[in-house]
Amino acid sequence: MTATEHQISFGPYTAIATARGGALRELRHEGRDLVISFGADGGIPDYRGVICAPWPNRLADGRYSFDGGDFQAVVNEEERGTALHGLVFGAVWELRERTASSVRLGARVEPGDGYPGRLDVSVEYELRTDGLHCTVRAENIGSEVAPYGVCPHPYLVAGPAPLDEWTVQIPASEFMEVSADRLLPQGMAGVEGHAFDFRAEKVLGTVEIDHAFTGLMPGADGLAAVRAYDPSGSGVELEWDSSWPWLQIHTADKPVGPSRLGLAVEPMTCPPDAFNSGTGVIRLAPGESHKASWTIRALSR
Template sequence: MTETSIAMGPYSAVVTSRGGALRELQHNGRDLVVGFGAGGRIPDYRGVICAPWPNRLADGAYEYAGTAFQAGINEPERGAALHGLATDQVWDVRETTNSSVTLGCTVEAGPDYPADLDLEVSYTLAADGLHCSVRAANTGGTAGPYGVCPHPYLVAGPAPLDEWTLELPASEYLAVTPDRLLPVGMKQVAGGSFDFRAERRLGPVKIDHAFTGITSDDSKTARVRVHDPSGTGVELEWGAEWAWVQIHTADKPTKPDRLGLAVEPMTCPPDAFNSGTDLIHLQPGDTHTAAWAIRALG
């Protein structure tokens, strides 16, 4: 496996060829994401690129252009194909500088997916944080459905997650079944435990949901901010190409759990290959690019 270390000013990062993942991101030596070891499997999909679909695909089954496809079930307890076809791949390093790295991998058409894709992710450190982008190009002769998300777990500071505050500019969330976490229908956050439009303490709330109805600024940029009681924090921003964001409080059945807050901008919601909601259709020769950034606060 290949690892690339990059740095710029107070920021440093480590990117691994495993899943094209961000393994480490620090600001003045402080962790901004939950990291993982240099070897072995990546726990909890930390920092990977999820494509050509994000989140869960129910039963791994879908139809596209009149043809049935069956993806492998990698979440057997929920009967789902989780996070696409690129997370277990070894991505190749395509370009590096002292402050940036670009990696790529391919998805080949087969019984699980109709199209040939070239995927490329770029990580660039600047004075104001880590800037990232992911590009998909349809290199084959057949159209394919497409969705994508990065999968970082943010770390606000040294206090437990329950003591952090969250600002999440989203007015709706996708309700899911309690057993399989599959979509049921849209709900408003107003007045409920998922309403973080005004910054407030997370407390014991458990979240593993996709949010939309996102408020952005004049440049069509949206931001999630998480703060620690000590005054430190972290921010993830994304553009209009991401209509959704998955938030997960990283709850585990055994300790340690709630180590960080997963903030995953998504181009489409869970199971979009079946619902069609906000699904991108990549025709032969088409490309799609989406960007996000992570920076320290405080």
Template sequence: MPSTEHSIASGPYTAVVTARGGALRELRHNGRHLVVGFGPDGPVPDYRGVVCAPWPNRLADGRYTYAGTAYRAAVNEPERGSALHGLATEQMWQVREAAEDRVVLACTIGAGPHYPSDLEVSVSYSLDPGGLRSMVRTVNTGSASAPYGVCPHPYLVAGPGRLDQWTLELPACQFLEVTPDRLLPMGMKGVEENNFDFRSPRPLGPVKIDHAFTGISRDAAGLARVRVQDPAGTGVELEWGTEWPWVQVHTADKPVGPDRLGLAVEPMTCPPDAFNSGTDVVHLKPGESHSASWTIRALA
């Protein structure tokens, strides 16, 4: 039976990637966890580390219309009536390349009543002294144009302290307000309106976040960074480019079970329910591809 686990290493970094959802299962720097991990068997909890495609976040009622045709995806978040995180997260991805410091996995999304065309989705994970560098590339291998969006779903771990004690730096000036019951988009607001202004680093405290942010500040190379740091002096950052105009941040609040274990930081090509709003949706024609990359690295 083919292995579903793939370990890679380079310098102080080690990682474990699993075929389940193409997910990053572990990432360590000198033995210190940089993401919330999970076990080698069973379902991936809380979508940790998966690749969400061909849409990120929520699709209301699993319904949308594209090029005049109505589509319906399975609702996998029944409590909110949404199709959550696309069609690739429940798949067993296949290995395309494997080396000591790099692995590439891929999966196929087929056309049907849920989606207009066939897609080939691949994700590469490679380690070097600068951290874990990842890229997701999707090709429309079918005969029809299709809407597309994607995001990774890691939960960052700054250090041994509680999440409330971590300092967050989030370079965004706007967030998407959502309904309290279904977390579906309502409209844009400034971050200062909801105690979400982390453009200057400050402790998270008790604030609860599960929102998409935009209006992102970038450096001259077009790169943006979210950083979280622990009072012990350790930290982690996630860096992404202009392919991702949005980032979802979630403080991993859970009414039952392990609470606030890490900070989900998810660069997104489009916001929640984009297949219905049309906001920043990528339109992949047959034969076209889309690529987007991100990096996770240790701080101190």
């Protein structure tokens, strides 16, 4: 284990967080993978497990305006001409705190051509009896109001069978329609009668999803959850609180190379291209902070 890798454990759960992107590199329950992992060195494929801040998903052309200023973020998704997943996924996050069952990592966002604010962002991963509890927090440590949005980016693994054979439940009544070429917002639609209606658990099949959902339906405890089960009976759940009114689902379809290896489940504070639409953007005044939490756990039946 290198100095930038942090292994934690509790009961039947083990996890590895990495300084690269503040990412969850590995999560296992009794030796079974609950997320798609990646190597200890090199790049992170497909943004697996990273923290996406200070915006989730895409910004069209990397351009936006905020409080009278114009900003140009680096276009890192060149084939679609967008700025994807914020500014800290490529950073080396510092170790802030560590115990046998938890680790907290942090990174800074500095003002520049692509962003007006100065943020301190931290993520804590803590294993408990009922799974991996995660919290991301951002504090405005600068002198200007800063726009903010965030999401985690894990790819869940229900079991050994192909993704098409998993059954999935997604508690969302609406989804965002997107352009075929750039995956940018084009409007909202209801899931009723659509292939994306997974309000009741059903087999995923060959449906391809890379869309944001909303109209989320929490349980009596105020928490919403996506659940996926393998035909063998093993499963995985990602549960989140009301801090995340949006949810990105991606079936990990790849035109080249291994495809549909897992199911990306990404609670989001705001939808794609939010810095242009203004939808759900959090305004962090100097000294203000925002935090949001989610949990990943093993299921079986």
